[in-house]
Amino acid sequence: xxxxxxxxxxxxxxxxxxxxxxxxxxxxxxxxxxxxxxxxxxxxxxxxxxxxxxxxxxxxxxxxxxxxxxxxxxxxxxxxxxxxxxxxxxxxxxxxxxxxxxxxxxxxxxxxxxxxxxxxxxxxxxxxxxxxxxxxxxxxxxxxxxxxxxxxxxxxxxxxxxxxxxxxxxxxxxxxxxxxxxxxxxxxxxxxxxxxxxxxxxxxxxxxxxxxxxxxxxxxxxxxxxxxxxxxxxxxxxxxxxxxxxxxxxxxxxxxxxxxxxxxxxxxxxxxxxxxxxxxxxxxxxxxxxxxxxxxxxxxxxxxxxxxxxxxxxxxxxxxxxxxxxxxxxxxxxxxxxxxxxxxxxxxxxxxxxxxxxxxxxxxxxxxxxxxxxxxxxxxxxxxxxxxxxxxxxxxxxxxxxxxxxxxxxxxxxxxxxxxxxxxxxxxxxxxxxxxxxxxxxxxxxxxxxxxxxxxxxxxxxxxxxxxxxxxxxxxxxxxxxxxxxxxxxxxxxxxxxxxxxxxxxxxxxxxxxxxxxxxxxxxxxxxxxxxxxxxxxxxxxxxxxxxxxxxxxxxxxxxxxxxxxxxxxxxxxxxxxxxxxxxxxxxxxxxxxxxxxxxxxxxxxxxxxxxxxxxxxxxxxxxxxxxxxxxxxxxxxxxxxxxxxxxxxxxxxxxxxxxxxxxxxxxxxxxxxxxxxxxxxxxxxxxxxxxxxxxxxxxxxxxxxxxxxxxxxxxxxxxxxxxxxxxxxxxxxxxxxxxxxxxxxxxxxxxxxxxxxxxxxxxxxxxxxxxxxxxxxxxxxxxxxxxxxxxxxxxxxxxxxxxxxxxxxxxxxxxxxxxxxxxxxxxxxxxxxxxxxxxxxxxxxxxxxxxxxxxxxxxxxxxxxxxxxxxxxxxxxxxxxxxxxxxxxxxxxxxxxxxxxxxxxxxxxxxxxxxxxxxxxxxxxxxxxxxxxxxxxxxxxxxxxxxx
Numbered sequence: 001x002x003x004x005x006x007x008x009x010x011x012x013x014x015x016x017x018x019x020x021x022x023x024x025x026x027x028x029x030x031x032x033x034x035x036x037x038x039x040x041x042x043x044x045x046x047x048x049x050x051x052x053x054x055x056x057x058x059x060x061x062x063x064x065x066x067x068x069x070x071x072x073x074x075x076x077x078x079x080x081x082x083x084x085x086x087x088x089x090x091x092x093x094x095x096x097x098x099x100x101x102x103x104x105x106x107x108x109x110x111x112x113x114x115x116x117x118x119x120x121x122x123x124x125x126x127x128x129x130x131x132x133x134x135x136x137x138x139x140x141x142x143x144x145x146x147x148x149x150x151x152x153x154x155x156x157x158x159x160x161x162x163x164x165x166x167x168x169x170x171x172x173x174x175x176x177x178x179x180x181x182x183x184x185x186x187x188x189x190x191x192x193x194x195x196x197x198x199x200x201x202x203x204x205x206x207x208x209x210x211x212x213x214x215x216x217x218x219x220x221x222x223x224x225x226x227x228x229x230x231x232x233x234x235x236x237x238x239x240x241x242x243x244x245x246x247x248x249x250x251x252x253x254x255x256x257x258x259x260x261x262x263x264x265x266x267x268x269x270x271x272x273x274x275x276x277x278x279x280x281x282x283x284x285x286x287x288x289x290x291x292x293x294x295x296x297x298x299x300x301x302x303x304x305x306x307x308x309x310x311x312x313x314x315x316x317x318x319x320x321x322x323x324x325x326x327x328x329x330x331x332x333x334x335x336x337x338x339x340x341x342x343x344x345x346x347x348x349x350x351x352x353x354x355x356x357x358x359x360x361x362x363x364x365x366x367x368x369x370x371x372x373x374x375x376x377x378x379x380x381x382x383x384x385x386x387x388x389x390x391x392x393x394x395x396x397x398x399x400x401x402x403x404x405x406x407x408x409x410x411x412x413x414x415x416x417x418x419x420x421x422x423x424x425x426x427x428x429x430x431x432x433x434x435x436x437x438x439x440x441x442x443x444x445x446x447x448x449x450x451x452x453x454x455x456x457x458x459x460x461x462x463x464x465x466x467x468x469x470x471x472x473x474x475x476x477x478x479x480x481x482x483x484x485x486x487x488x489x490x491x492x493x494x495x496x497x498x499x500x501x502x503x504x505x506x507x508x509x510x511x512x513x514x515x516x517x518x519x520x521x522x523x524x525x526x527x528x529x530x531x532x533x534x535x536x537x538x539x540x541x542x543x544x545x546x547x548x549x550x551x552x553x554x555x556x557x558x559x560x561x562x563x564x565x566x567x568x569x570x571x572x573x574x575x576x577x578x579x580x581x582x583x584x585x586x587x588x589x590x591x592x593x594x595x596x597x598x599x600x601x602x603x604x605x606x607x608x609x610x611x612x613x614x615x616x617x618x619x620x621x622x623x624x625x626x627x628x629x630x631x632x633x634x635x636x637x638x639x640x641x642x643x644x645x646x647x648x649x650x651x652x653x654x655x656x657x658x659x660x661x662x663x664x665x666x667x668x669x670x671x672x673x674x675x676x677x678x679x680x681x682x683x684x685x686x687x688x689x690x691x692x693x694x695x696x697x698x699x700x701x702x703x704x705x706x707x708x709x710x711x712x713x714x715x716x717x718x719x720x721x722x723x724x725x726x727x728x729x730x731x732x733x734x735x736x737x738x739x740x741x742x743x744x745x746x747x748x749x750x751x752x753x754x755x756x757x758x759x760x761x762x763x764x765x766x767x768x769x770x771x772x773x774x775x776x777x778x779x780x781x782x783x784x785x786x787x788x789x790x791x792x793x794x795x796x797x798x799x800x801x802x803x804x805x806x807x808x809x810x811x812x813x814x815x816x817x818x819x820x821x822x823x824x825x826x827x828x829x830x831x832x833x834x835x836x837x838x839x840x841x842x843x844x845x846x847x848x849x850x851x852x853x854x855x856x857x858x859x860x861x862x863x864x865x866x867x868x869x870x871x872x873x874x875x876x877x878x879x880x881x882x883x884x885x886x887x888x889x890x891x892x893x894x895x896x897x898x899x900x901x902x903x904x905x906x907x908x909x910x911x912x913x914x915x916x917x918x919x920x921x922x923x924x925x926x927x928x929x930x931x932x933x934x935x936x937x938x939x940x941x942x943x944x945x946x947x948x949x
Contacts, residue, residue, distance in 0.1 A: 004416060011462050015265065019701050022685050025110075032838075040516070048191075053674075071749075076541055081554075088164045088710075096404075096463055096464035096465070098235060099140065099170075099235055099238070100135070100139055101132065101143070102131065102132055102133050102135040102138075103129050103130070103131050103132070103135065103138050103139075103140075103233075104129065104130045104132060104238065104469050104633075105140075105232070105233045105238055106128045106129060106130055106240055106241075107128040107240055107242070107243070108125055108126070108127050108230075108232065108240055108241070108242045108243070108471065109126040109127075109243045110123065110124075110125045110230055110242060110243070110244050110245070110285075111123055111124050111125070111244075112229075112230070112244075112245070112246055112247070112287065113247040113248075113464075114194055114201070114205075114217045114248065114289055115194075116194070116214070116216075116217060116249070116252075116289070118217050119193060119203055119215065120191065120192070120193055120194060121192055121193075121194055121201060121217070122190070122192075123189075123190055123229075124187070124188065124189045124190070125188050125190070125230050125232075126185055126188075127186045127187075127188075127231075128183065128184075128185055129183070129184050129185075129186050130182075130183055130184075130911070131179050131180070131181050131182055131183075131184060132181055133181055134178040134181065135179055136174065136175050136176075136177070136179070136518065137160075137172055137173060137174045137175065138152075138160070138172075138173040138175075138179075139170055139173070140170065140173075140188065140233050140234075141171070141226075141227035141231065141232055141233065141235075142164060142169070142171040142227050142231040142232075143169040143200075143225075143227045143228050144166075144192055144193065144228050145164075145190045145227075145228070145230075145231065146190060146191050146192065147164070147171060147188055147189070147190050147231065148189040148191065149188070149189045150162050150171075150173060150185045150187070150188050151186075152173070152175070152184055152185070152187075153184060153185040153186075153187065153832065154179075154182065154183070158179075160173035160174055160175050161173070161174040161175075162174075162586070169224070169227055169234075171231055173186075184793055187453070188230075189852070190230065190231060190920070192228070194215070194217050195561060196351035196866075197882075198220060198351065198352070198847075199220055199225040199228055200219065200220070200221070200226070200227075200228025200229045201218075201219050201229040201287070202217070202218055202220065202226045203215040203217060203218075203351075204216045204217075204218050204290070204349050204351040204352070205350060205351060205845075206290070206310060206350045207607040207693075208291055208311060209311050209312050214291070216288065216289060216290025216291070216349070216350070216567055217287070217288070217289040217290065218287075218289075218290075218349050218351075218352075218364065219285070219286050219287050219288070220352075220353060220354075220357060220364070221282060221284070221285060221286070221359075222282045222283040222284075222357060223283060223407060223468045223469075224283070224468070225283075225330035226283060226285055227282075232282045234282045234283070235281075235282075235406070236282075236283060236403050236404055236405065236406065236407070236511060237281075237403075237406065237511045238281070238282070239279045239280055239281050239403070239509070239511065240279060240280070241276055241277055241279050241280070242257070242276070242277040242280070242285055243273075243274070243276050244256045244257070244258075244274045244285070244486070245271055245272060245273045245274065246272045246274075246287055246289060247266070247269050247270070247272075248269065248270060248272070248289045249268060249269060249270075250265065250268055250269060251272045251291070252289050252290060252291060253288075253289070253290060253291065253292045253308070254270070254289050255273040255286075255287065255288045255289075255308070255345055255347065255362055256272075256274045256285075256286060256287045256288075256361075256362060257274070257280075257284070257286055257341075257359060257360050257361040257362050258274045258276065258277050258279050258341065258342075258343075258361060259274065259275050259342055259343050260272050260274055260275075261273045261275045263661070275342075277360070278340060278341070278509060279509045280360055280400065280403075280509075284358070284360045284400055284403075285359070286357075286359030286360075286361075286364065286844050287362075288308075288347055288349070288362065291310075291311050292308040292309065292310065292311065292347065293308070293309050293310070293311050293312065293313065293314035293317075294306045294307060294308045294309065294317070294318075295307050295309075295314050295318055295321050296310065296315045296321070297321055297322075297325050297327045299326075299327045299328040299329050300325075301328060301332050301338060301339070303328050303341075303344060304342065304343040304344075305321060305325050305342075305343070305344055305345075305346070306343070306345045306346070307324070307345075307346045307348075307370070308345060308346070308347035308348065309318045309348050309371060309402070310348065310350070310367075313371065316344075316371040316372055317348070317370070318330070318372070319372040319382065319385065319386075320346055320370050320371070320372070320385060320389055321346075323385070323389045323390070323428065324344070324346060324389055326394045326428055327390055327593060328344070328391060328393065329396065330421075330424055330427055330428070331393060331397060331926050334420075334423070334497060335397050335497075335500055335501055336497070336501040337401070337501065337504050337505065337508075339396060339397075341360065341361045341396075343360075343361060344361055344363065344393075344396070345361065345362045345363065346363050346365060346370060346392075347362065347363070347364055347365065347370075348365055348366070348370045349364050349365065349367070350367060350813075350845070351846070351847055352364065352366035352367075352847060353364070353386055353846060353847065353883070353884070353885065354366070354621050354884065355369050355427070356369050356370075356391070356392045357392070358392045358393075358395030358396065358400060358417075359699035360396065360400045361396075363392045363393070366390065366462040366628060366813070366847065367813040367814075368381065368813050368814045368817060369384070369388045370385060370389070371385075371390075371812075371813070371814075372385060373812055373814070375778070375781070376781050376810075376812050376814065376815055377781055377814055378747065378784075378785075378814075379740060379743045379744055379747075379781075379782055380744055381814055382737075383425075383429070383434075383740075383744075384622075386425050386428065386429060387421050387425055387434075388421075390420070390421035390422075390425050390428075391417045391418060391421035392417075392418040392795070393424075394424065395413065395417050397758055398412075398413065398416045399412075399413040399416075401504060401508050402503065402504055402508060402509075402510065402512055403510075403511050403512070404511065404512065405511040405513055406462065407465070407468045407471070407510060408459060408460065409512070409513055410462070410468070410472070411458045411459060411471075411475075411514075411537070412514060412517060414472070414477045414480060415458065415476060415479070415480015415481050415483070415484055416481075418477045418478065418480060419443065419480075419481040419484040419485055419488070422434050422435060422438050422442075427738075428796050430803070431739065431740050431741075432740060432741075433689075433690065435503075436652055436653055436656075436688075436690040437690055437693070438481075439653060439656060439657065439694075440690060440693045440694055440697065441478075442477070442481050442482060443478065443482045443485075443625065443628070444476050444660055444694070444697070446475065446478035446479035446482050446628075447542065447628070447630070447660075447664070448474075449474045449475060449479075449839055449924070450474075450475060450479055450540070450541055451542075451567055451568060451569035451664070452569050452924050452925060452927050453568070453569075453570075454920060454923040454924045454927050455475060455540050455541060455924070456471070456475060456535040456537075456785065456920065457475075457537065457540045458475055458476065458479055458480055458483065459514055459537045459538055459602055460475075460497070465729070466916060467917075469882075469884060469887065469917045470887060470917060470919075471881040472884060473887075475496060478580055482538065483536045483628055485619065486583055486626055486627055487521070487529065487532070489624075489626050490532070490583055491521060491524075491527055491529065492525070494823060495524050495525035495527075496521065496525075498524040498525075499520045499523065499524030499525060499529075500521075501515065502520040502523060503517050503520035506520060509680055514537060515530065518530040518533055518534075530862075531581065531934075532581045532600075535578075535579070535580045535581050536580065536628065537939045539576075539580070540576075541567065541568075541574075541576075542566075542580070542629050542630070543564040543565060543566060543567060543578075543579075543581065543582055543629045543630075544564070544565060544566075544567035544629060544630040544631070545562055545563070545564055545579045545584070545601065545621060545622075545629050545630070545631050545632070546565070546632045547562060547564045547621055547631065547633050547634065548560065548561040548562075548563075548634060548635060549636070549637065550607060553609060553611075556612050556613070556614075556615050557609060557610055557611040557612055558609075558610055558613050559607050559608065559609045559610070560586075560608050560609075560610060560619070561605065561606075561607055561608075561620075562584065562601055562605065562606055562607075562608055563604060563605040564580065564582060564603075564605075564629075566578050567629070567630050567664070567668070568668065569667065569668060569927075570668060570669070570930075570931055570934065571668035571669040571670055579603060579604065580602075580629070581601075581602045582600060582602070582627060582629055583598075583600055583601055583626070583627045584597070584599050584601050584608065584621070584622075585597065585598045585621075585624075585627070586610055586618055586619060586621055586623070586624055586627070587620045587623035587654070588610065588612070588617050588619050588620070589617045589618045589619075589629075589644065589649065590612055590613070592616060592623075592644075592649055592650060592651055592654070593651060596610060596611065596612070597610055597611075597937065606842045616640070618637070618640040618641045618644050618650075619720040620641065620650065620654050621633075622657065622918070623651070623654055624651075624653050624654070625653045625654065625656070625657035628663050630661050631663055632670065638662075641684050642679065644660070645679075645682045645683065646682050646685065648687075652688040652690055653690075655683075655688070655691050656690060656691045656693075656694035656695075659679060659680075659683070659694055659695070659698065660694055660697075661696050662675065662676050662679060663676050664700075666886060666939075667935060669934070669938055670940050671683075672939055672943050673702070673935075673939040673942065673943050674939070674943060674946045676702075677702075677718070677943070677947075678946075680695065680698070680699075683722070685725060687726070687729070689741040689744050689745040689748065692726065692745055692748055692749065693748060695722075696748055696751075696752050699719055699722075700751060700752075703715065703755070704896045705898065705935060706943075707860040707896075707940045708860065708898045708899070708936060709857065709936070709943075711943070711944045711947055711948060712946075713798065713882040714947040715947055716756045716757070717947075718947055719756055720756055720758055723749055723752060724825055726745070726749055727750075727753065727761075730742065730745060730746045731746075732746075732750070732768065732783065741759050743782055746782065746783070747783060747786060748783070750783060750786035750790075751785060751789070753786070753790070754786045754787075754790040754793065754825065755789070755793075755825070757794065761790055762790055762791075762794045765786070765787045765791050766791055766794065768787055769787050769791045772784075773802060773806070774832075781814075784815075784818050785809060785822060788803060788818065788819060788822035788825075789822045789825035792822060792823065792825050793826065793827055796826075796828060796831065797831065800826060800831050800834070803822065803823065804819075804838075806819055807819040807820060807843075808843070816848070817848065820838075820839075820848060820851075820852045820855070821851055821855045822855070823838070823855060824852070824855025824856040824857070824859075825855070825858075825859075826853075827859075827861070829861060829865065832856050832861065833865060835855070835856050835864065836853060836856055836866065836869045838852070839852035839853045839856075840873070840876075842888075843913050846880060846881070847885075849881075850881060850885045850886075850889045850921075851888075853866055853868075853869070853870070853893070854889065854893070857892055857893050857896070863893070863896060863897070864936070865893070866893055867893055867897075870889070870893055877889070878913075878915060882917065883917060884915065886915065886918055887917070887918050887921040890921050891921050891924070894906050894922075894925040894926075894929065895924070895925040895931070897929045898929065898930065898932035898936050899929075899933055900933060902929060903926060903929045903930055906922075906929065910922045
């Protein structure tokens with residue numbers, strides 16, 4: 001029986017019942033972390049300047065589908081008066097209109113001929129269209145293309161007037177007389193540049209086996225960049241089929257979504273013609289042309305799987321191949337639907353702007369998300385690769401077979417794939433304990449962002465494509481995955497799988513809205529999924545459940561009073577009168593691994609009886625940390641949980657959930673920072689990697705705060721004492737019988753100590769680094785990041801130059817990442833300035849530059865230098881970066897400041913220097929600066945007293 005399969009007697013639900021006002025009782029919502037290097041096209045160093053100096057009604061008839069403002073056909077079954085609230089109005093741009101519905105694409109015949117020496121391409125496309133009503137113009141998308149000829153063929157041939165609008169990214173074809181409804185062929189001959197923007201058809205630089213610098217041609221079309229490669233209806237709802245051909249030099253590999261149908265040699269060129277695709281959205285079309293090796297195998301269900309690698313490195317594709325061949329049959333069984341294409345290729349791209357892209361049948365990855373070098377890839381990276389492969393292959397069903405109708409529903413793609421990747425990896429690698437890692441890597445990150453007033457709902461209206469980049473964030477991915485995990489627990493795995501099969505078969509090759517998913521899951525489970533989930537996807541933020549002990553019951557047990565309100569990062573009273581249908585589960589010390597109570601809190605407050613609880617027993621709300629909410633305990637209940645942390649009778653997920661909830665209360669000002677410092681002492685004997693991962697996250701955030709004080713050294717001493725036992729237990733050497741999680745823990749602990757200049761750690765790191773550099777004994781990959789940072793902090797220019805030599809001598813992207821991101825650990829201002837200069841040089845791929853700069857900003861001195869550098873080189877940075885990379889840079893360079901002065905400086909800079917697509921990120925950073933400032937002012941004296949006493 002699943003957690004929420006039965007409701008408390010005080011909460012009777014039916015599938016017809018809508019969410020009540022705030023005072024009812026109980027009833028039941030491309031891959032981006034700082035550690036993920038999200039790349040951008042390589043560009044030479046050029047021109048940068050280096051300066052040294054609601055009461056909400058969500059009934060079945062009232063659910064907003066958030067269609068685009070231009071879509072007036074929003075059906076009555078999804079109409080709504082519900083509007084998500086945010087704290088400020090986003091900047092308004094030119095009104096955006098989706099493409100007219102008078103013309104629909106049916107089939108594309110697309111031929112591309114790239115020139116990888118001139119970095120240009122030409123092509124022609126014949127689009128079979130259906131005109132649905134008389135019209136004198138056809139509007140489709142085109143950007144950065146020259147259209148040499150445009151002809152419409154029907155009963156007669158017509159040549160329209162062509163108006164290209166770079167601002168609207170459209171081609172408007174005007175005719176003298178109205179075109180009658182019916183089928184036509186639209187033939188367009190065009191040409192363009194193989195650009196360096198990591199969008200459309202772009203160039204990816206690599207060095208071949210002869211040492212020559214060459215380019216591959218790669219496509220990246222999500223979200224709206226197919227239009228940069230060929231004229232098309234570039235919206236996800238305009239699905240069509242594609243016949244694609246590529247004419248390329250005979251020594252190059254040419255790939256597309258489907259297998260090769262036929263080839264024809266023309267001198268030094270070969271024309272590859274591919275099989276016809278299934279009906280699909282333009283953003284999933286893909287081509288890759290370049291020099292590659294591959295390894296291949298067949299899955300047990302007969303799908304040909306190939307992993308393409310740089311020449312001479314095909315053995316580095318074997319791990320991803322093993323994962324992929326096992327993932328496909330797993331998903332076939334889980335969804336009860338076979339993978340619909342005859343092949344799938346996974347290919348490592350040298351320059352790539354995201355972690356990976358789920359193009360149907362041809363999935364593109366950055367090298368560190370696909371390639372495994374047995375001698376040089378860390379356990380953490382290998383685990384991450386398994387997750388990314390699982391994520392992108394989940395999209396082959398959820399996103400590709402069934403696609404969101406518009407970008408408002410992006411979370412349907414990304415939230416679901418982010419959940420399923422963990423299901424898959426848990427099945428393949430149970431030793432990873434991946435669901436516990438999910439809480440640290442996904443759940444907590446989502447809570448942190450979603451507590452801000454400048455967050456956004458999961459299902460956020462996207463009225464203009466320029467807004468899309470900002471919702472590829474921790475809300476769409478991680479909150480989306482977290483609420484799906486909660487829903488999965490609510491309805492149970494069997495019903496969840498049944499509902500997913502129903503959803504995918506009912507809507508295959510079509511487009512959907514969020515409500516279509518809820519309808520299928522509700523039908524499969526006979527539970528009010530739509531009512532429950534709309535409170536989690538349409539409302540911004542999440543609740544805090546406040547616990548109070550009410551009475552001891554006759555015959556044993558007691559009754560708790562549970563209250564809910566919107567959690568706010570600053571502890572202020574929320575402006576929105578939101579309530580959620582919150583899954584409540586409770587465990588006790590009688591049986592820590594079992595839920596003693598399962599019910600749903602739908603109103604402001606309710607009494608919940610907990611049976612068989614003695615006066616000395618502890619009670620834990622939200623066991624397993626599955627419900628997407630915070631819990632606030634009274635001191636006497638919290639006190640009883642501390643011994644269970646020390647003796648580990650409280651399960652790991654509950655230990656880390658309890659700690660993180662307390663830390664959130666500290667940041668919000670509900671309790672003193674000293675309380676979390678005291679609780680951390682109870683974890684000195686902790687052995688679990690996942691719990692330590694949560695501790696490390698908290699220590700790091702506190703460290704950022706302490707860097708603004710004069711007692712930072714005392715905080716370093718506190719951390720060393722806390723880490724002493726776990727460091728002593730693990731040491732530096734791999735131990736016999738060591739688990740995967742112990743290996744991860746060693747790297748985590750040494751990484752933490754690297755920033756603390758611990759004498760023993762420094763001495764050991766120096767010895768091992770010297771041996772590594774001399775080639776006497778290779779450092780294990782899991783220890784290198786910590787070792788590099790430690791020796792650089794303890795050393796100076798000589799160590800810096802040695803690390804640069806190691807960087808230049810390796811061709812493994814993962815190792816380059818490790819070294820370049822360690823450089824920011826230097827303590828000397830002159831070296832940090834050199835790191836910033838190095839980051840912008842031609843030696844660092846643009847996809848990695850942002851993260852090298854961010855590494856400098858992890859200390860107070862570095863943060864000030866990096867911010868000055870950012871401002872002084874803003875024009876170059878703005879030109880060079882956009883989308884995800886720019887928002888990450890803005891976030892990590894600014895959000896750790898903690899003064900009113902810096903708040904005003906950041907605010908003033910971005911008022912004067914507009915950065916389209918980063919507006920929400922800037923607002924979130926400014927809000928975080930204010931939170932840090934208030935936190936420091938509130939708790940500084942108490943922290944100092946505790947640390948120095």
